[in-house]
Amino acid sequence: MPQKVLLVDDVNLFLELMKGFLKLSSVHVLTASDGAKALEVVRREMPALVFMDLHMPNMGGDECCARIKADPALKSIPVVMLTADGKEEDRVLCIKAGCDDYLTKPIDRNLFLDKARHFIPSVDRRDKRVPCAAKVKFRVFGITLSGDVVNMSEHGVYVAATCAVELGTTMDLVFALPDGKGSVVQTKGRVAWVNGGSTRLKGSLPEGFGVEFIAMTEESAVAVRAFMTGAGG
Template sequence: MQPTILLVDDLQMFLEIERDFFRHADVKIVTARDGVEALEAVQSYSPRVVFMDLQMPNMDGASCCKAIRATQSHGDTPVVIISSSTSEADREESFAAGCNYFLTKPAGRDRFLEIAREFIPDIDRREKRVPCCLPATLSCNGVSAPCALHDLGVEGAYLVTDLIAKAGNVIHVSFTLPDGTAVDTPCKAVWIDESGKTRPRGIGVRFALLPKPLRGALARALEKL
């Protein structure tokens, strides 16, 4: 069953922009125009995560978040509150209401997906990933440490590591495929999972500058893993 994401905003333009962020994701998108509709949608669709505007008519985002937290069946639903204001008071109000994250408009696609991946790990995956357990070495900010590949694809991998990195960091990873092919390549950190809730703590990376012969070796190895 597809996981559901609930998008809440009183302006259709922002709903369409946010919906487009998830156009490649295997998720069901549900929308609401205010907190009252959002609360009904949470009860009806049990979304895996809610992205909700703060300033809305009828019931604002903070009030809706409080109402969600007060429900027995959906009180732990992740809520991301989004505001066009940079007011510290709005941020404090949102976190006091129980939101998981607070974003300031305009927030881009990468940030939306980074947060969504915490609750839906496979979101926006356009390539096949194969579970594996291959030893590797990761270098970031001048620090090298052993790690392990949790899954692997032609375009990237998920690295199990306690090494600290940020989305957007350029890192370096080295590992050896089962057929003996050595892979030594720069990568871009595209998301970080520090929670360890759905998989071990680690970093999702996208390979960069991978030569065509190595891409071919990866594709062949994936067929056998």
């Protein structure tokens, strides 16, 4: 039976974002919009993990977390708090509440899934990928180079190219989706893995590297989602 993960936030956009991160994992996702409702769900459902926003109406995340940790029947449930980036006072509130870990907003997908996997190893970091044959221009090291997109997900692409790039390298990418509309994707990306030379990890793919999208325009994001849906993603 899938383990339960409770997501708590009063902003629906963040709930949907986190649900999207977990969509390929074999977990049962529960949601709540404030601390009071979250406490009810925790007592009733006994989730394996809770991600909870700090500042919410009715009952804040810190109070809810403190009540969970004060209850002998609930205190072993891991609670990861979500805080505003750079606010030290928020971090202190979370620690005082007894949380097991915390994340800052905006929520980074990889960090979110790394935290989830720490507590639930079955959480899957992989994205559903579809073939995508497209020429891509990418600007890196101050020069513009070209390659081929081999496949993609909502969060990144695999680029076939022979140039040497290092893990973590950032770049600007532009390519047209083969969607029959000529939709152009413009985004910044970060090299997430390298598949070339001594670091060749997947022989089934041509030499190249995987890129994670990090700053995509809204227009491009809409086009990518539409392409993935149309391709069965």
